[in-house]
Amino acid sequence: MRSIIALLMFFSLATLVGAATLSPSPNPPKTEIRVSSAKEEAFQNWVASYKRQAVARGVPQRVLDQAFRGVRYNEEVIEKDRNQAEFSLPIWDYLGRIVSDEQVRNGRVALRRHRRSLDAIEERYGVDKEVVVAVWGAETRYGETRGDISVVEATATLAFDGRRGRFFRSQLDETINILIRGDTTARNLKGSWAGAMGHTQFIPSSYRAYAVDFDGDGRRDIWANDPTDALASTAAYLKRFGWRKGQPVAVEVRLSKGADISLARRSFVLSPSQWAARGVTGFDGKPVPNYGQASLFLPAGTNGPAFLTFNNFRVVERYNAADAYVLAVGNLALRVGGARPVQGSWPVGSRPLKRAEIQELQERLTAAGFSTQGADGLIGPNTTNAIRQYQRARGLKVDGFASLDLLADLKR
Numbered sequence: 001m002r003s004i005i006a007l008l009m010f011f012s013l014a015t016l017v018g019a020a021t022l023s024p025s026p027n028p029p030k031t032e033i034r035v036s037s038a039k040e041e042a043f044q045n046w047v048a049s050y051k052r053q054a055v056a057r058g059v060p061q062r063v064l065d066q067a068f069r070g071v072r073y074n075e076e077v078i079e080k081d082r083n084q085a086e087f088s089l090p091i092w093d094y095l096g097r098i099v100s101d102e103q104v105r106n107g108r109v110a111l112r113r114h115r116r117s118l119d120a121i122e123e124r125y126g127v128d129k130e131v132v133v134a135v136w137g138a139e140t141r142y143g144e145t146r147g148d149i150s151v152v153e154a155t156a157t158l159a160f161d162g163r164r165g166r167f168f169r170s171q172l173d174e175t176i177n178i179l180i181r182g183d184t185t186a187r188n189l190k191g192s193w194a195g196a197m198g199h200t201q202f203i204p205s206s207y208r209a210y211a212v213d214f215d216g217d218g219r220r221d222i223w224a225n226d227p228t229d230a231l232a233s234t235a236a237y238l239k240r241f242g243w244r245k246g247q248p249v250a251v252e253v254r255l256s257k258g259a260d261i262s263l264a265r266r267s268f269v270l271s272p273s274q275w276a277a278r279g280v281t282g283f284d285g286k287p288v289p290n291y292g293q294a295s296l297f298l299p300a301g302t303n304g305p306a307f308l309t310f311n312n313f314r315v316v317e318r319y320n321a322a323d324a325y326v327l328a329v330g331n332l333a334l335r336v337g338g339a340r341p342v343q344g345s346w347p348v349g350s351r352p353l354k355r356a357e358i359q360e361l362q363e364r365l366t367a368a369g370f371s372t373q374g375a376d377g378l379i380g381p382n383t384t385n386a387i388r389q390y391q392r393a394r395g396l397k398v399d400g401f402a403s404l405d406l407l408a409d410l411k412r
């Protein structure tokens with residue numbers, strides 16, 4: 001019930017806010033102004049209530065007054081939140097953006113410039129400096145785009161908004177705790193639209209749990225221009241979730257003709273030499289070095305590059321669980337460390353199937369006599385097998401990959 005109300009609120013708000021923002025008229029109709037100020041008034045009432053509850057549990061009034069000085073309902077934050085949810089780039093476009101030549105070049109410069117502290121951080125936490133630099137590059141382009149939105153305003157707006165209200169209310173609580181402890185000042189407390197702060201974009205709860213004071217000045221200062229504490233905090237975070245030093249996140253591999261791509265699933269792990277025996281090797285034809293147990297990962301089917309992923313893939317997922325993010329960080333780390341770019345070519349110009357399209361694909365395969373055991377819109381072994389059987393029967397290339405071309409073929 002609550003979610004239905006939240007949904008209705010979202011639609012009416014989005015419509016009204018959109019109309020107010022896009023109005024070309026310098027004197028928008030009065031009704032829109034009334035709506036906008038009513039919104040602001042509702043937000044300020046919410047803030048007043050939040051402050052009363054905080055005082056009741058012992059938060060100093062002075063801290064709250066400082067925290068909320070000038071804080072308003074931030075429409076931009078809500079717009080970003082809505083777009084983020086629907087926004088999805090093909091993995092190769094995302095990789096191209098995060099692992100561009102410029103990003104690699106700047107990462108190598110950052111590695112040199114901060115070598116001394118990065119070496120010390122690597123030594124203390126056992127986390128490779130290249131991956132720390134890669135997270136820095138992926139999150140804020142090495143500190144360039146740390147965000148300049150008040151974290152109190154961002155988290156309060158999202159908590160008030162309600163789509164993920166409970167989560168952001170607790171992030172707001174953690175933001176206030178930062179001020180109570182005096183970790184930094186209300187003025188410095190800036191970040192992204194979602195409340196992610198500093199060089200490596202810690203959300204307030206992660207800051208409390210994992211940030212460290214590495215330079216020894218008594219403050220865990222991830223907001224300073226000097227990135228030392230932020231980089232050490234990232235290393236501490238990765239260590240906490242089991243980073244294994246010297247192990248890559250993922251290594252690109254070559255598949256021989258006989259390689260069975262139905263083994264490309266997370267739960268199926270082998271050692272690199274076992275993979276080599278099944279036709280999955282490095283580009284020199286030799287087994288990938290023995291970094292540990294690995295899964296085969298084909299982000300774009302056999303139309304794109306193939307990777308072996310290791311334990312550290314799961315560790316970086318704790319930062320951001322999107323495959324594209326983890327692969328980008330892992331690849332940027334290797335590139336910053338001197339490795340060559342990904343060799344295989346991506347199916348640029350195509351795009352991954354949307355869930356509804358996968359569902360249609362499954363229905364059409366089943367109707368054609370190649371059962372996918374249901375049509376849930378997700379690719380699993382049953383769908384992959386059905387695709388392979390269909391491709392074989394039709395005399396197509398048998399790669400088991402759900403593509404737009406395959407869907408088009410089924411519609412013929």
Ligand SMILES: [Ca+2]
Pocket residue numbers: 212213214215216217218219220221229
């Ligand atoms: Ca410090």
